[in-house]
Amino acid sequence: MLKRRDLLQLAGGAAIFAAAGMPEEGLTQGQPAATVLPFSASFVVEAAKNLAAKPFAAPAAADLPAPLANLSYEAYVAIRAKPEGLIWAQDPGDFVIEPLHRGFVFTTPMQINLIEDGLSRRLDYDASKFIFAGVNLSAPPTNLDFSGFRILHRADSGDLREMAIFQGASFFRSSAPGQSLGVTARGLSIRTGDPRGEEFPVFRGVWIEKPTRAANSLTIHALLDSESVAGAYRFTLHPGEATIVDTECALFPRAAMDSFGLATMSATMLFGPVDRRGVDDLREAAAETSGLQMLTGAGEWVFRPVSNRNALQISEFVDENPKGFGFLQRKRDFDDFYDEFQHWERRPSLWIEPIGDWGPGSVELVEIPSDSESAQNMIAFWRPKAALAKGQETDFAYRQFWCWSPPSSPPLAxxxxxxxxxxxxxxxxxxxxxxxxxxxxxxxxxxxxxxxxxxxxxxxxxxxxxxxxxxxxxxxxxxxxxxxxxxxxxxxxxxxxxxxxxxxxxxxxxx
The missing domain is CATH 2.60.40.10 (Immunoglobulins)
Structure with a gap:
């Protein structure tokens, strides 16, 4: 049985528990916490519950040296982990973890913990394991944690492909083999499109289980936090023709929540054949998604094309116990776009299948005007009709398919x-x-x-x-x-x- 002291040490450090209002008792003065201790998934749920019982404290993001905080995008992406900085790269397994450095707009720290054989240890930041390219650092930074991590999967050929990336707030992306990254998912969205202003939860820390080759899956536990809610997440990634991500979450609101989104996704729509007004571009289209597909609780297949509007548009598709929804890329030919650089035809579709009954609510579509093809201005999510009560645990589960085409499709034209x-x-x-x-x-x-x-x-x-x-x-x-x-x-x-x-x-x- 784990005692309170074990739980404190299990985090691999005091940062998460300080935010949760937990005392640092059990930590040796002036020394780091024990780094190899038993892990249980219930620990993350308990941490989220305790976190929600305390006032929100934003994670510190101002400890970056100025050269890192003021990086251009080009300079930031040039920072990468050295081969010795990759996790499990020399092991015979199929998954490799690449820690991602903080900098540019990715200033919020994420604590990464690794689980092997049921034991957890914190991954300590080490500047010597990164290539900084042209960044001029007068002294190597210390104790920065990370901005996120990239998941690489080893194909049968032995080559590694980028399978997923978790970075920034609660954002993450994935793809199927042969695709480039496109649609972005979120752990949770709060007040998206609401006049009261949007709230962006963050993943404070993650615990990544080292998979066995027999399992052929990767499990990630994550602790989510924001002003309104704390939550415990479990993501199980399954590689294949489509990358499947089983998502489970337990939410603990700090206050009643009447506007939040599950299975939130965002994608770029700059222009297409239906909305070329004012566009002077030689390409046929520039879009990561063709539109929003829905399979209603009543079994009706619905498709709604998306558009780059002149003004903000919010659409609400009322339903009960939806069977599926997602952003689909239906254009798969190069000639649909004529873009040798972006290759929009290779962007993944993201299809969501709820697990269990989600009750009444609506699929929400937010279309935001944009003049940039780097902005993901289309947003979709499921908004439950019932508000979440303060202090009451609420659980949800769903399956994501990052794919060329969804596992189920209309038996119709x-x-x-x-x-x-x-x-x-x-x-x-x-x-x-x-x-x-x-x-x-x-x-x-x-x-x-x-x-x-x-x-x-x-x-x-x-x-x-x-x-x-x-x-x-x-x-x-x-x-x-x-x-x-x-x-x-x-x-x-x-x-x-x-x-x-x-x-x-x-x-x-x-x-």
Missing amino acids: IAMGVRSGHGAGRNLRRFQVDFRGDVLADPARVADIKANLNVSPGKIASLRVYPTPERKSCRVQFDLDPGGENACEMRLTLESQGATLSETWLYRWTP
């Missing part, structure tokens, strides 16, 4: 693209929505196909359907008359012989 331009009249806006799927190859069904299109407010000035069975596709073209409105919601499905042939396509037009 899907909306592969949408274009927009001037309509036949002065105030009309023309749309073309292209559906594709095997169901559209049936000549008998296609002969009787029709488009069910609704708009509110506004009206449809014309509507045409162009099926092409030999290409398994169907184009729907229509002119929207907004009638002086500032926003029009559209809903479109294909139908034949009384049966639905497509997913539900949704879109909001704005000037």
Whole structure:
């Protein structure tokens, strides 16, 4: 049985427990804590509970030497761990951990602890294990901890690929083999898009279990903290054709929380065929995601393209016990973008499958105006209807698929693209929505196909359907008359012989 003294030492240092309001009893004066002690996942849950019972204290971020705090992006990314600074690189296992230095905008310290054979030890910062490139340091820094860590996975060829990265607040990213990083996930979002202002929780510390080769998975425990809540997280990463991340969390609010997001993700949308207004760019598109896919609790497949708006837009898709949602990249050809540098076609889709019932709530979509392709201006998350009560533990679990395509997809035609331009009249806006799927190859069904299109407010000035069975596709073209409105919601499905042939396509037009 672990005693209080063991729990203090188990952190591998006093920083986390000082923030939690725990005394440093059991630590030898002037000496570091014991670095090899038993670990239990319940320890992180208990630490989060104790942390939430105390006032929030922001982690110190002002201890960086000036040359590190004032780095340019180019100078920062040139800092990297030496081979001897990589964790488990010489072991026969499939996972390698690369600690990431603090600097640039990544100033908040993260404590990293390693678990081997059930024992935990703190990873001590050592400047000699980093290459600083052109950074001019008068003296090597000490006791900085880290800004995060990168996870490398060894393929069958023996080569290491970047599988995931945890860095900055509670942000992390992953990808499938052959992809580059794109969509960013968060441990938790608080008041995103809320006039009261957004709150960004941080991972104060992590405990990474050294995996066995037989397990073929990596488990990370993380302690989350912010003004409103503390939480204990457990991430289990499974490599494969898709990288699967099983996520479990226990949240302990410091105050009642009525606006928070689960499974939050963000992605870049600069422009595409539906929103090229004011864009002078030779590329076809610049976007990490095509849109937001949802599988509702009632079993309806819904797809909502995203757009770089002229003004902030927030959309709410009310549901109960959702079966899945996520940002999908449906464009997988180079010709969809013509960008040799960014290769948007290689960005991962991120699909979420809730584990257990999440009850009533809504999938929220926030579209933020942006003129930079480095800004992830599309944000989506699940917002529970019920608020979290102060001091009451609430648990959630879900599975993430970082993939080329989700594990489940509509057994219907899907909306592969949408274009927009001037309509036949002065105030009309023309749309073309292209559906594709095997169901559209049936000549008998296609002969009787029709488009069910609704708009509110506004009206449809014309509507045409162009099926092409030999290409398994169907184009729907229509002119929207907004009638002086500032926003029009559209809903479109294909139908034949009384049966639905497509997913539900949704879109909001704005000037």
